[in-house]
Amino acid sequence: xxxxxxxxxxxxxxxxxxxxxxxxxxxxxxxxxxxxxxxxxxxxxxxxxxxxxxxxxxxxxxxxxxxxxxxxxxxxxxxxxxxxxx
Amino acid sequence: xxxxxxxxxxxxxxxxxxxxxxxxxxxxxxxxxxxxxxxxxxxxxxxxxxxxxxxxxxxxxxxxxxxxxxxxxxxxxxxxxxxxxxxxxxxxxxxxxxxxxxxxxxxxxxxxxxxxxxxxxxxxxxxxxxxxxxxxxxxxxxxxxxxxxxxxxxxxxxxxxxxxxxxxxxxxxxxxxxxxxxxxxxxxxxxxxxxx
Numbered sequence: 001x002x003x004x005x006x007x008x009x010x011x012x013x014x015x016x017x018x019x020x021x022x023x024x025x026x027x028x029x030x031x032x033x034x035x036x037x038x039x040x041x042x043x044x045x046x047x048x049x050x051x052x053x054x055x056x057x058x059x060x061x062x063x064x065x066x067x068x069x070x071x072x073x074x075x076x077x078x079x080x081x082x083x084x085x086x
Numbered sequence: 087x088x089x090x091x092x093x094x095x096x097x098x099x100x101x102x103x104x105x106x107x108x109x110x111x112x113x114x115x116x117x118x119x120x121x122x123x124x125x126x127x128x129x130x131x132x133x134x135x136x137x138x139x140x141x142x143x144x145x146x147x148x149x150x151x152x153x154x155x156x157x158x159x160x161x162x163x164x165x166x167x168x169x170x171x172x173x174x175x176x177x178x179x180x181x182x183x184x185x186x187x188x189x190x191x192x193x194x195x196x197x198x199x200x201x202x203x204x205x206x207x208x209x210x211x212x213x214x215x216x217x218x219x220x221x222x223x224x225x226x227x228x229x230x231x232x233x234x235x236x237x238x239x240x241x242x243x244x245x246x247x248x249x250x251x252x253x254x255x256x257x258x259x260x261x262x263x264x265x266x267x268x269x270x271x272x273x274x275x276x277x278x279x280x281x282x
Contacts, residue, residue, distance in 0.1 A: 005192055005193060006191065006192055007211050007215040008189075008191030008192070008214065008218045008219075008242065009191075009215065009218055010215040011215070013211040013215045013216065014212055015227060016207050016210060016212045016213045017210065017212070018227055018279075020207050020210075021205045021206065021207065022205065022206050023202055023273070024203045025203065027094050027097075028098070029094070029097055029101040029102075031123045031126075032105065032119060032123070033101060034122075034123070034126065035118075035119045035122035035123045036101075036108070038122050038126075039114045039118055039119070039122060040114075043113070043114075048173075052192075052193060052245055055193060056193075064211070068194065068209045070097060073097065073100065076104070080104075080108075085111065086104075086107050086111070
């Protein structure tokens with residue numbers, strides 16, 4: 001079954017904003033989310049596959065409305081709850 | 087950011103609460119977080135990939151090793167990819183008849199250790215959805231017009247493999263030093279959305 005993250009070949013997302021070329025973090029919290037994920041992966045709290053799966057099974061509307069690192073945050077919170085860490 | 091349905095201040099607060107909870111359970115510390123961000127900003131930068139590509143232009147044996155095992159070729163130049171393990175890096179080469187471009191349609195996998203954090207457009211649904219279907223028009227939006235007879239190959243990243251494009255060496259650079267060559271390379275050139 002195709003999930004909303006599987007956008008390859010989909011129509012309707014419009015032109016690419018090639019000028020939105022900013023690389024890096026727009027907000028301090030984004031860097032923190034990146035670091036939390038890196039540390040939890042390193043600690044073996046979850047695997048990269050589990051992390052990706054947690055992003056991919058987000059509710060489609062929530063997925064499309066969320067920014068890139070909001071999706072990460074959502075996945076981290078989901079996995080920590082499912083694994084009984086938090 | 088236009089996609090912020092939840093205000094940034096609210097998300098920032100959510101992250102603060104998460105960090106506090108993880109600290110209380112001794113899962114991680116504030117110092118570890120700061121250290122991780124600092125290391126990322128210090129070591130994950132495009133200069134890493136620029137050095138690898140410039141070396142491959144002046145040293146055919148290095149290029150062969152880069153194409154055969156890019157992780158080992160990075161390590162040769164002192165670029166540490168250990169945190170990335172077991173992700174495999176694969177270099178794909180532009181030729182006079184074939185142009186390469188990379189994407190991650192399923193999420194936004196990217197050789198961050200070699201290029202730094204990815205640009206916003208790389209993570210956009212617009213790029214991810216269309217570059218695999220109509221790469222020629224996508225490249226045109228980036229100002230890259232390729233002749234019809236030039237083949238375009240799109241490499242779609244997975245959880246296990248990340249790609250890096252080796253562009254063609256710019257013309258008339260026979261006398262350029264490795265450092266001068268490295269300075270001619272751009273990040274988008276190594277994604278495939280720019281020519282050098």
